[in-house]
Amino acid sequence: MIKIYTLSGYEEVGKNMTAVEYNGEVVIIDMGIRLDRVLIHEDVNIQQFPTKELQKLGAIPDDSPIRNKKVVAIAFTHGHLDHIGAVGKLAPHYPDVPIYGTPYTIKLAKSEVKSEQYFEVKNPMYETEYGEIVQVSENLAIEFVQITHSVPQAAIVVVHTPEGAVVHTGDFKFDNNNPLGERPDYDRLKELGKEGVKVLIPESTRVAEPTKTPSEAVAQMLLEDFFLYEGMESDGLIATTFASHIARLQELIWIASKMGRQAVLVGRSLAKYTGIAKQLGLIKMKGAKAVRSPNAVRKVLKEVSQARENYLLIVTGHQGEPGAVLTRMANGELYDIGKRDTVVFSAGTIPNPLNRAQRYVLETKLRMRGVRMIKDLHVSGHASREDHRYLLRILNPENIVPGHGDFRMLTHYAELAEEEGYLIGRDVFVSRNGYTVEIK
Helix, strand or coil: EEEEEEEECCCECCCCCCEEEEEEEEEEEEECCCHHHHCCCCCCCCHCCCCCHHHCCCCCCCHHCCCCCCEEEEEECCCCHHHHHHHHHHHHHCCCEEEEEEEHHHHHHHHHHHHHCCCCCCCEEECCCCCCCECCCCCCEEEECCCCCCCCEEHHHHHHHEEEEECCCCCEEEECCCCCCCCCCCCHHHHHHHHHHEEEEECEEECCCCCCCCCCCHHHHHHHHHHCCCCCCCCCCEEECCCHHHHHHHHHHHHHHCCCEEEEEHHHHHHHHHHHHCCCCCCCCCEEEECCCCCHHHHHHHHHHHHHHHHHEEEEECCCCCHHHHHHCCCCCCCCCCCEEEEEEECCCCCHHHHHHHHHHHHHHHHHHCEEEEECCCCCCCCCCHHHHHHHHHHCCCCCCCCEHHHHHHHHHHHHHHHCCCCECCCCCCCCEEEEEEEE
């Protein structure tokens, strides 16, 4: 029997954590945080918060259902904080259990662990290659299959058991024109379908959207179409996007160069994510600079404000998060933002009430200052309905446990599964945080 512990991320978008058990042995997939519960964002260090406080706020998963189990491995799908942000808090519950992920993901996880203030994380961390199958116990092996998302080196995690494969998609979309050159490994996914998939655990965030999610190349065109056309006249240019979206940041750096401006990335998380990407050769920072310390931020923004036409500022704060650079600008700090400035949002609003409210407040403040705003120069990193339909058809799983979404999203996935011949309660299981699905 295979047990799927739907620990967290099954009633919300965030703090993802799943565990797969076969014959008493457990593989954990992801250890995420839910940023909006603590009013923090990519720029704030969660490792400064005590675990009890984070649990009380519902910001990190409750792993008590598996705390006394024999955990043989921890696998990370990709480097977003809602998938790796709780590693410093939860990995110490499983001392010496190895953690696996692609190189970019593991380097980000190490960065989280390094800043942990309450625990010493002793788990060994291993960088794995796509296609590599790691034997983690006599019965269980894990594999990382290449997929595309809005962060480099995302992977579908496969747990191989004697009863068949358990496939956890993480966050994904089928991007066939990714500017970083990454491409989904369709051949391996088709092979897995033929070998036999016992359980599919797919993300559900955008499954209700009746389309296929466009390629990141479309976002590239949207940005170029705006910034590089003849009527584009503005003194101050400020763009904001996800700090981990390396392909998008590369595009903005390239646009700045094309316009004869210098790209200046402002914010701790932007410096962190691009720094690690640069180490791995995933981004070219030629002509651009990233600043992170409060003093450096103040100094560079003062310089930029005196010659706005020479720079493209790339800042944190696309969700209107308190403390982020753009929010502070809108509050009248750091930089005198106003009628001479154009702010470009190259990010969607994360679908929860707090984010929507914060973004509304930010936009209102910017409008009151006379700022010109350009929104939605963005495409999602999440699979839409037709991406999901294709994955179902090539994997042909025996059972499905939808994840990474609120209850409405999970039921939308169940509806799609029923369209494809599955049945809720028979081979599609809509679960909740803290529940266990038994696959007999």
